[in-house]
Amino acid sequence: MSNSTLENAVVRLLRERPFYGHFILNLRREQRQLDGKGAGITVRDGIPVLAIDPVTFTALATIQQRALLEHLVKHLLHLHPLRRKGRNNHDWDVACDLAINPGIADLPDDALLPEYYGAENDLAAEEYYNQLVPPFDTGNLDGSGYGEADLSERGAAGEGRGTDSEVTLDSHALWGDADSTPLALAEETVRAITRDSLRGSDGETPVELRQVIEVLLHPSPLPWRQILRQFAATAGRTGRRSSWLREHRRFEHTTPGIRKRRRLNILVGIDVSDSTNSIELREAFAMELLHIARGRDASITVLYANSRIQQIACFNKAPDIMERHDGGGFTDLRPVFDYAKTMHPPPAAVIYITDGIGPTPDRMEFPTLWVLTAAGEKPAPWGVELRMEI
Numbered sequence: 001m002s003n004s005t006l007e008n009a010v011v012r013l014l015r016e017r018p019f020y021g022h023f024i025l026n027l028r029r030e031q032r033q034l035d036g037k038g039a040g041i042t043v044r045d046g047i048p049v050l051a052i053d054p055v056t057f058t059a060l061a062t063i064q065q066r067a068l069l070e071h072l073v074k075h076l077l078h079l080h081p082l083r084r085k086g087r088n089n090h091d092w093d094v095a096c097d098l099a100i101n102p103g104i105a106d107l108p109d110d111a112l113l114p115e116y117y118g119a120e121n122d123l124a125a126e127e128y129y130n131q132l133v134p135p136f137d138t139g140n141l142d143g144s145g146y147g148e149a150d151l152s153e154r155g156a157a158g159e160g161r162g163t164d165s166e167v168t169l170d171s172h173a174l175w176g177d178a179d180s181t182p183l184a185l186a187e188e189t190v191r192a193i194t195r196d197s198l199r200g201s202d203g204e205t206p207v208e209l210r211q212v213i214e215v216l217l218h219p220s221p222l223p224w225r226q227i228l229r230q231f232a233a234t235a236g237r238t239g240r241r242s243s244w245l246r247e248h249r250r251f252e253h254t255t256p257g258i259r260k261r262r263r264l265n266i267l268v269g270i271d272v273s274d275s276t277n278s279i280e281l282r283e284a285f286a287m288e289l290l291h292i293a294r295g296r297d298a299s300i301t302v303l304y305a306n307s308r309i310q311q312i313a314c315f316n317k318a319p320d321i322m323e324r325h326d327g328g329g330f331t332d333l334r335p336v337f338d339y340a341k342t343m344h345p346p347p348a349a350v351i352y353i354t355d356g357i358g359p360t361p362d363r364m365e366f367p368t369l370w371v372l373t374a375a376g377e378k379p380a381p382w383g384v385e386l387r388m389e390i
Contacts, residue, residue: 005054005057005058006029006052006057009062009065009066009069010024010025010069012062012066013066013069013070016066017066017070017206018200018201018202018204019197019198019200019201019204019205019206019209020069020070020073020206021200021201022196022197022200022201023073023076023193023194023197024050024069024072024073025200026048026193026196026197026381027041027048027049027050027076027193028047028048028049028050029049029050029051029052030049030050030051030052031051031052031053031054032051032052032053033053034051034053034056034171034173034174035171035173036053036056037053037056037168037169037170037171038052038053038056038057038059038060038065038068038170039051039052039053039057039068039069039072039170039171040072040170040171040172040173040174041072041075041076041081041170041174042081042174042175042177042178043076043081043082043177043178043181043186043189044177044178044180044181045180045181045234045235045367046181046185046186046189046231046234046235046367046384047189047367048076048186048189048190048193049174049177050072051171051174053171061106063105063106064106064107064108066106067104067105067106067107067108068169068170070104071097071100071101071104071107071169071170072170074100074104074209075096075100075170076190077190077194077209077212077213077216078096078099078100078125078212079183079186079187079190080096080099080100080125080175081172081174081175081177081178082178082181082183082186082187083125083126083183084175084178085179087129088129088133089172089175090167091129091132091133092125092129093167093168093172093175094112094128094132094167094168095125095126095128095129095132096125096168096172097111097112097167097168097169098112098113098114098117098119098123098125098128099123099124099125099128101113101169102114102121102122103208107169108169111169112167112168112169114128117131117132119131180234181234182230182233182234184223184226184227184230185227185230185231185234185384187216187219188227188384188385188386189384190216191216191217191219191385192378192383192384192385194213194216194217195217195378195385196378196381198213224371224386224387224388225288227386228288228292228351228369228371228386229288229291229292231349231351231367231369231384231386232264232266232292232298232349232351234367235264235266235348235349235367264298264299264348265298265299265301265343265345265346265347265348266292266298266299266300266301266347266348266349266350266351267300267301267303267336267339267340267343267347267349267350267351267366268289268300268301268302268303268350268351268352268353269302269303269305269333269336269350269351269352269353269354270282270285270302270303270304270305270352270353270354271305271306271331271333271352271353271354271355271358272304272305272306272310273306273330273331273354273355273357281353281373281388282353284388285353285371285388289302290315293315299314300314300315301313301314301343301347302314302315303335303336303339305332305335305336306330306331306332307330307331307332307335308332308335309335309336309339330358331354331355331357331358332358332359333352333354333358333359333360333379334359334360334361336350336352337350337360337361337364337366340366346366347366348366348367349366349367349368349369350364350366350367350368350369351368351369351371352368352369352370352371353371353372353373353388354370354371354372354373354376354379355372355373355375355376355377356370356372356373356376356377356378356379357376357377357379358379359379360379360380361380363382364380364382364383367383367384368380368382368383368384369383369384369386370383370384370385370386371386371387371388372385372386372387372388373387373388374387374388
């Protein structure tokens with residue numbers, strides 16, 4: 001499949017269902033085989049990823065391509081891949097499809113619907129899951145916890161059926177990738193994508209999504225310190241771990257090899273314009289960076305910048321090195337990212353505290369966390385948005 005197949009499907013979405021189209025445009029996209037499914041969605045290292053199976057997706061009718069993309073957007077808005085931990089995988093996968101399929105037009109004939117299970121529409125995935133899994137019988141978390149053979153005709157559990165490739169509309173095999181991303185961080189990422197999608201669609205919210213979007217955009221106050229630490233933790237892991245993919249130098253095939261893990265290398269940009277000239281905000285931010293440095297084998301480079309880089313500071317675990325540097329005037333957010341490209345080794349992530357007003361690069365390969373002031377605006381469509389309420 002050329003990229004044009006997906007691009008054409010997204011263009012149709014932008015025309016017919018603009019919110020969904022803009023949401024898809026905000027996702028990282030990749031092509032891979034998905035065991036007979038046209039597409040799948042997950043969150044990998046804090047970044048939402050849309051996977052497309054070239055052959056299978058192209059074979060779908062255009063109306064079914066649209067239905068599948070809407071289905072994937074709903075999964076992500078509900079954070080279904082992140083909420084599967086500790087549950088029976090098969091039954092959670094089924095429950096999530098039951099929660100979102102009603103209301104999607106032009107679904108394939110074998111798409112799962114609540115009526116096939118004698119259940120009502122508009123329940124949460126957890127409610128369907130509780131109906132599928134008998135009380136006190138969790139069983140094997142990789143198989144099916146539901147044993148009603150009369151449901152097997154529609155692809156439900158029973159007769160030994162227990163893999164997501166047999167029942168769900170999209171591939172849920174990717175959902176395991178989301179286990180390494182904290183739920184709060186994923187929620188903040190999806191929240192930022194939702195805001196961008198609403199802006200792109202002139203604030204038009206699909207009727208069937210109004211409730212979930214309202215809850216997503218107006219949550220209880222976020223623990224921004226926790227989100228900051230989770231983002232840093234997701235950016236890289238340190239130390240060593242065993243790996244059978246690498247042969248042990250001394251014991252050859254009888255012992256797994258050792259794969260080194262790099263030190264966590266983070267680049268921090270601090271906007272020194274007047275709008276971020278808050279002692280309380282900068283001190284709180286600095287204390288959290290020091291907490292990250294003390295708790296990890298981390299190297300943190302801090303750039304104080306407005307229209308250019310004013311000062312550079314580096315620290316590992318030493319306290320009291322962070323200092324306040326005042327600036328003012330015009331802000332250009334690009335120099336910090338230009339500096340990131342010159343670093344060796346490259347940073348695992350860029351964290352930028354700013355009001356968001358200023359030009360940015362068109363795209364960025366480094367995971368980026370925009371730490372915005374209370375009245376700030378996310379300056380680019382890429383990156384994760386976090387707002388500091390100090």
